[in-house]
Amino acid sequence: MATGVAAWLPFARAAAIGWMPVANCPMPPAPREHSKKQDELIILNVSGRRFQTWRTTLDRYPDTLLGSTEKEFFYNEETKEYFFDRDPDAFRSVLNFYRTGKLHYPRYECISAFDEELAFFGIIPEIIGDCCYEEYKDRKRENAERLMDDQEENKDSKLPNMNFRETMWRAFENPHTSTMALVFYYVTGFFIAVSVITNVVETVPCGSTPNQKDVPCGERYTVAFFCMDTACVMIFTVEYLLRLFAAPSRYRFMRSVMSIIDVVAILPYYIGLVMTNNEDVSGAFVTLRVFRVFRIFKFSRHSQGLRILGYTLKSCASELGFLLFSLTMAIIIFATVMFYAEKGSSSSKFTSIPASFWYTIVTMTTLGYGDMVPKTIAGKIFGSICSLSGVLVIALPVPVIVSNFSRIYHQNQRADKRRAQKVQKARLARIRIAKKGSSNAYLQSKRNGLLNELLDLTGSEEEEQHMNKTSSLLESQHHHLLHCLEKTTAHEFVDEQLFEQNCIEGAQFSRSPSLSSQEGFTGTCCTHRSRKRIPLPNASLSTTHTHTHTQGLQELSAIHIQCGDQPSLSTSSRSSLNMKSSERSRINCRGQQITTAVISLPSPTNFPPDGDGHSPANPIPAPPTINTTTSSNIVKVSAL
């Protein structure tokens, strides 16, 4: 059912007048309102606070609690009002949703309390308006993270049925799970520290033999340092291989940052082993040693704070980018200015613009080494402007970075932009599914309507009750509108899967010779599918419509009632299925020739009992028969 525009349904139905002269078939009768109620005020008593609204306001959203008959459960006979034992403050938002069509999230409200209220009243949170949706999602995420943190701490108990690999992975990720893991954790930490200290001490000048200048310790105790290095690299290699083995998804593990750091940390050693004693590349070899310092990043597995710092920097990428950009701009400007200002002075250090970059950077960051100073007056003026603006440019993005850091530190997790996009997609997908529900509702009710008609065939009032039992008046009016459109265009709404099935089978059947797809592809009409309560109460159609139907398809979901000349067949019990002598269900299909090529059951005895109406009563590869008789009573009930 269209939500929120229920008040315009009368207009949409009135506008259907435009289809009437164009249609070739009679239209279905309109659903009758059994009681023409005036619009009345409903009193909703929520924990003592009374809200009043029109009944039609609530009827706008029939798939919620207040819009459907579910609210009758809460009706209080004595006070003639609906009583709900819920929070009246949250109820305000709920009721405003009915009034305005937009759901807002109040900021003072707790997120889980609000969610519960929405769930109680049957409203999906995805339709929160765009004005409040960001806030809602942020709060929800915070809440979820908080809950997840609590859960993680309780997750330490070992789950049964974990194989060796999973145990190892858990041990690596969470060292507190077992003693072995803790030992491993500390051992690796120790070796990282040892390796870093070794690298540092290697370059310290040790005492030397008197006739030589100071040599670094590394060159003096080469063997010792080499052994130390080898030991550390052994440990790291073993650790990396074990992690690789235990990882649930090796590909993802290899792409992760930590594993790249691990690889970078141990690779220089192996490269060094491979290319020993090759004089040409010894320079490169020295460079490789620099990469050994990356071992220090391995500490980030051991330190939460380091990880948070990394996340912060990643999340503040845009602010950092802005900082860098504005700094670069200012540097270029000031360097140029200083160069031209100092060009005149003698023995100026400002030999070129790139040389002035150094001065500008040092000044803007207020370092002021003093190795380059301006000597002219213009240079000094611009120099001071440079340092003042440097303070400004650097100071401005910093608070943003700081606040980010503190937020992450408190939350301990940060959804990045990729996750936000996924959430947005998921939200849109959920809204789309809910909307599809409304179009599916029509198809669903068609099937339900047909089933109801088949299964319950006695008096007319019962039928009416049946019809009105499952759908509200608004829904039945909307469905009537869609039905009129079907009649006008002589096509029907089906859902996607059925459509695809039909198309596939259409292709298969298109070449069967026994297909009665003769001429007459014109003016397709709807009579092959006339339902019981069809058209017009006084049915005295004198026009003969020639109805041929372009049908090469197997009907899989239809209940087909082909009827003959006599509208008042009441002979066999089966005929009660398709026709009664009562007026309501008289089918005006005089003089028709309906040719179909599909499953049909020409003999009454084969027909399965009514209750089976929706069982797959017709085996598919029945030989297609052509029914051209006008007096046959054929009811095909195929699988729904």
Added chain:
Amino acid sequence: MMNLDGLEMIAVLVVMGLFIKVLEQFGLFEPVGGEDSIEDDFELSTVCHRPEGLEKLQEQTKFTKKELQVLYRGFKNECPSGVVNEDTFKVIYSQFFPQGDSSTYAHFLFEAFDTNKNGSVSFEDFVIGLSIILRGTINDRLNWAFNLYDLNKDGCITKEEMLDIMKSIYDMMGKYTYPCMQEDAPREHVETFFQKMDRNNDGVVTIDEFIESCQKDENIMQSMQLFDNVI
């Protein structure tokens, strides 16, 4: 010396200008003259239209007071400014036909309701149109339908106009129909229509032909009264 001073002056001016640009990027001052555009937008959205009184509308239409009240409440809820423009109209109408594309038909409907051709439908237009459809005589309704089909309002319906209307109706069915929608289904339907309506076979349907043919068709006469009790 003079040259340097000149250069310094220019350099100072250039630097100042660049500085202002950088500060603008920080949002410290807006470029002058940019505020007007924001206010222009506010102008349009505060157009408000109040309909004439209930009594006057009761005279002009055949609705009772209660019916007018119910209609206005619904109207005002969707369009608080008191008028519907075409886009809102299309959005509202599309809610009823989730499977297909109802924008073309909604456009034609809008043209039919917007009698004074000012691009918006006020409550009076809306209610007068509905009054003809729901409370008028059969002839009135047929006239209204003819007006809807006659896209250029020249008094006769050509095949092209009818084809446009037919396509728009078929568009509302969407893709998933049974049987599969053929490409020429609208065209065939138009042919059937013209066979029925065009008495003198001159390729257009005039208002008299239309009314005459419709009056002869029982189906159409019945269905014209189908929505009488919609309000």
